[in-house]
Amino acid sequence: MIHHSSETYYRLGKNLPSSGNFVRTSLSALSFHIIAVSPTITIPNTAVFAFQFDGCEYQPPAGDQTCLGYLACGQLLSPRTRPCCLWQQTIQSPAGGTQQSRFQSSSAAMEENLVFEDDDPSASSTSRHPSSPYASPLTEAALHSAKLAALHARLALPKKLPLQTMARTLVDPSADPNLRFNNASLAQLGGSIISFHVAEFLLCKYPRLPMAILFAASGAYNGPRTLAIIAQEWGVETAAYPGSEVDPGLLQFSKLKPGTNLGEIGMARKNTIDQGVWRRGMSSRVVLDDEFGDMIPQRRGIEVDAKPTETAYSNFVKAVVSSIYVHAGRDAAKKFVKEHILSRHLEITQLFDFKTPVQELAVLCKREEFEYPVARILSETGRLSRSPVFVVGIYSGHEKLGEGAAPSLAEARIRASVAALKAWYLYSPGNNVRVPSDMEGANPKPWEPVHIDIGEIIH
Amino acid sequence: MRRITRLGRSIDLLRARAAAQTPSPYLCSACQLQATSFSTTSIRAARNNGKVPFTEKIRQRIWGTDKPPGLEDPYGDRSVFDRTKKRAKVEEAEEREDQLEEAKPTPDLSTYEPASTWDGLEKVGGFGNWWKENWDPDHQFRGFLPAEVIKDSDEVTAALHRAIVEVFALQQVGMPPKDISAAIPGVDLTHEVQISPTATGATLQFSQKASLEQVIQSLTPAVDDETTVKENPTESEEDVAADRSTIDPLHPSSPEVEVDETAEKGNPTESEEDVAADRSTVDPLSGSTQMTYGELVASWDPSWLQISLENPEIKFAIVKRTMQLTGLRIPDAAIMPAKTVKGLLAHLVKPPKPRKLVDALQQKEELMNIPNVSIYAKRVTPIDKHKSVGRWKVIEQRLTERGLPVTGHEGQSHAYGDYR
Amino acid sequence: MTVRGLKKVTVSQNGVGAFILQCHKLSFHYCDWAGSSRGMNSFLRNSLQRFAVANPQIEIEVSPRPRRHPVIIGHYIGGRQKAICVRNLQKEQIMQKAELLRDASGEKLKRVTKPVKSINESVRGVWSPYYGGGITV
Amino acid sequence: MEASLFRRPVANLLSGRAQCLLALNAASSRHESSYRRSKSRLNVKPEPSFLPSYSKTPVQQDHIIFNPPSSAPSVLHTPLKFLPKEDKRKQLLVATAQKFSSSQMRLPPPIRAKPKVPHHHLSDADIAEIVKLKQQDPDQWTNTKLARKFNCSSLFVSICLTQCGVDNAERKKEMQEKFEAVKARWGPRRRKAKEEQDRRFKLAYRGD
């Protein structure tokens, strides 16, 4: 009867090593926050936390439980100087020297196993166009790109976040396979941060949402489509073809060939059905799928092959969030997510699609020890006419749970019970609920635990 | 102008007669015309010898008397230029005197014999020796400013520096700074003189190349050095006088040639050359021959720009000397507000006016430093747009592998896209 | 799995959380030679710096366009453009035009009769004759 | 009862909301010869509770009135029964609900969806009987007939049969074929009506 009452284990953040996945228990809401973003770190992802540009400080987030704390140590700055091409020289400011250095820092762990594509140009021949010297623009070019500076100001990013990092967030792995110049690791972290904030917002605002609706809502807030729309509303445009001469203010990734079937790349559940992997049920989606309950695409090929525009855009947004996190701290990142992602408009009442609402409501009333729900006619008109209207209310005892109007009694009953179920699922403790991460602010009010529901109704 | 023409017309009537009457051999024809037209003396003279003017005759005929009433010469007042009345009064007075004289007994002219030659006769008129003074080839006019104006900013700076050094040198030896430009500007001795501003004016650190004495000596004109020595007998002047016997600064000599070409190497301008025209054996440039004016200006301690020009005497002298050295005219509007040398220099050396807007914008540092502004020197062509989104390399590759021209005109594809 | 979630996308309410200026790029075109762009040139010399500093979120591109009238082109986030020809205008007028382009939303001008536009569902619901009136306290 | 159900909306229409009828008329009438007239006909008086409130004298200070709208309830307003125990707002809302709701009003009549059949009154013998009859002559003993015979619901009959391992796959299939044949005989209007009904039900399950 009660589903996952003891512990519902599900995952937010991609099903990848460094994603935040948390346990939702009824003990305390704060506990899941602490477990929330404590990812297990793999080597390539350390490149992001390790970078420091000359002149811009790295501020480790105050009291962070995340990986950044221990990743900040053991980083060293390894400048790489590369002779720049003529075009690059022409766009340099007069101050710019004849030799340009592209500063990147890398963790000591990476030093030996990482190959610089400059040292042997054949390494990145997959993505780099032969006529452009490097796969992505140099970091110096970021300082002279008006587009990039305007984007930085438009998003009102903190001054601590340098333009070089912004330029790096715009380089997709499919454009520059070198981990220290693309936004793969940034996007990794940013996705976890965004999904964490969205999840705690949804769980505190609507504590009774069933898993399917929770998946749908989080997909509506920070799914790839939404993030792509957000990036386009920021005024970010895509480069036609990545290269070092491209304006650093453009999103760079290698686009799909026209006529490619998205189903081959996209994470649609149906093609897994075609492959015979037949999984259904929320538990498998919770455990095996990504934060939106969708299939994670099998790694066909490596990261560097072409990808749809939507994915590149969403990676860019995630990378921006994580770069704010890395440079300006946790509060800035939270504020950014609040303003750009959580402030958007979603009709959460329209996410539901019930199968057997009447029975489900009966089960609910039984579970909650309410009286058996009875459908009663509140008012009606034209019962014998061509277009009658019945207004039916579902009553449990003397209390009306839901109400619906329809041209037939059965439909009206269905509508009424759907309304009652929605009213149950969309219970919200208040307009301005506090989320656990509010406790990280300066001298917060004492935390009162949020309402944790015992789970959705199954029968 | 109009009056002259009318005059011409009024003259024309009388021309033949007037020209016939009093020919003055010393006048050109134009002058003759003027003379005749304006003077009525001839008419009066004619009346003296019994000739009555035509109008008078007519009036006498009309009135039948010898003294006809009314306006004599009724047409006289028509002319604006008619001064016959005044003249007439004057003439009448003269007539009376003449009559008085005639009334006197005339002296006898027995002892008078006309001169046969012009010896002893006094000469009247002529130009004196004006022609000699002005049009002689050996007295050439030389203005105060040199003919060639110095354009190069470093050179102008050097000239200002020199003027300051010389003025303060004069001030040191106590000579009045106003006769700074008494001497024709010779070779510049002051290249290595460092100036440091003080409360009162400035102090000069002379090098061994150019000592105070040499500077002063280069400033004093050769003609009146005795007088200067007389009037202020400083020992410096004495030993200047002493070595003046040995070295003549104004005497050109052999090393000038190589100095010249170093000067050519350094900064070839006419002024430099005519400075080089009178080089002396004491060559201050010999050490710094390889030095261009730019390096020279850079070699000076910039504090010399802070020298105050409050003292009007100093200021006048510096401005005068600078004008003499450079040939630039400094208007009062620039002289008045210039409180320090810097201000004066700011007027002397101006950045050239930019021809294009891009140059003007790129001179504005703060505009160029705004991160969200991008300024292009050339028109942003479609090719530039393709390049900025990275499509151009693909287009180029495709075109080349099809063997098509990349741009309409071959080989100029690189000429596009020079940004900033 | 009795209830199924429908896939939806959140709608942006620009200004409720963050505010994104809709004009993301202004390109100023001038001509060095033609007299019609005298005012434009003086604007670029004198006023452009103030404008650019005041609007850091707009990418400003200045490029010559020989033998053409001066133009300001505003590029908007919707992908639309608005161009204003500023020939023979003084620099103050050009500043006004630039601010007009900055303040515009990039949409096509439409006649609006209702002052308030909303995407929220009605707070008090849609009136229907089947429900009673309110009880007055 | 029924009469009262009819009366209520009509009474509402006639009593409080005459201007709305007026508005409907104005919207529907095509005889307005000018934009101005139709506008002036269409702008209805605001709801009386929004007019400045006069209780003999106009109220001099801010005040809150309770005027629930005459519209379908919103699902965002959780019924009091659904509020969890620890919700702070609960007692407040309960108190006000008791204040405002007229206490102990008679409940409206329930829907008689289907005639009520007794529950859990069949013994195992009856169930065995059901299965036997079904296996003897499935065509003659349909579920409905069995249900009528044993005075239980056809759902119960089907449950019994499925539990007892009677497979009615081919029966289902031929019933489906029969239904398809019937559907093929539908005319365009009925088909349209049925499709619309399906669409309506789909929307009903979504609740919008």
Added chain:
Amino acid sequence: MLSRSLRRSILDTRIPSSALPPTFLLPSRARYFNSTPQHVESPPDSFSPSTPASSPISEAPSQLPKHTQLRLSKIPTPPTPPPNPLVLSAPLKDLLPLLAVQPSHYIRAHIHGKPYLATVGDTVRLPFHMPGVVPGDVLRLNRASLLGSRDYTLKGAPWVDERVFECRARVLGTEAEPMRSKVKTKRRNRRVKTVRSKHKYTILRVSELRVKGLEEIEG
């Protein structure tokens, strides 16, 4: 009255950090981001975080004629000292929490005397071009005649006290309507005169609407 309240809103700093719009969008920073120097009215020193800046409705300058208020509004009026805390009448005191706990609210805000019925996220197209504001500015709307939720309605007489709620709107920009041209002719006269008109309108978006709690109002 409006523009006075605008000034007050621009100078308003008594905003709880929770309800605070992002700092870069507060009026000062909004100025700092996008304001052209011809309209910088609010002196930065008036942003001292100590001076609370809302004023009792009683002293709202509704007595002054409008033009004088507009002239007053040219100079930013310094934030008025905090009045004694608002005392609510008993029925208001026990009904206000009920109004506050309802899920969604609407407001009938008045700008230049015109009412606009709006909820959070609505765009309001003012029938005039508001001077001295640039996109991104945050205005505080403090004149409301109605503030309601689904079941309850707070009615002001004539205005709801501005200490009860917080409503902010952000300036989205300026829009114009397509040019109208009207052809004017006179009888027996060939002269045709075409009158053109194209007006600018300021667009606002209601970014925040909050009914304060009792302790927040009285404390």
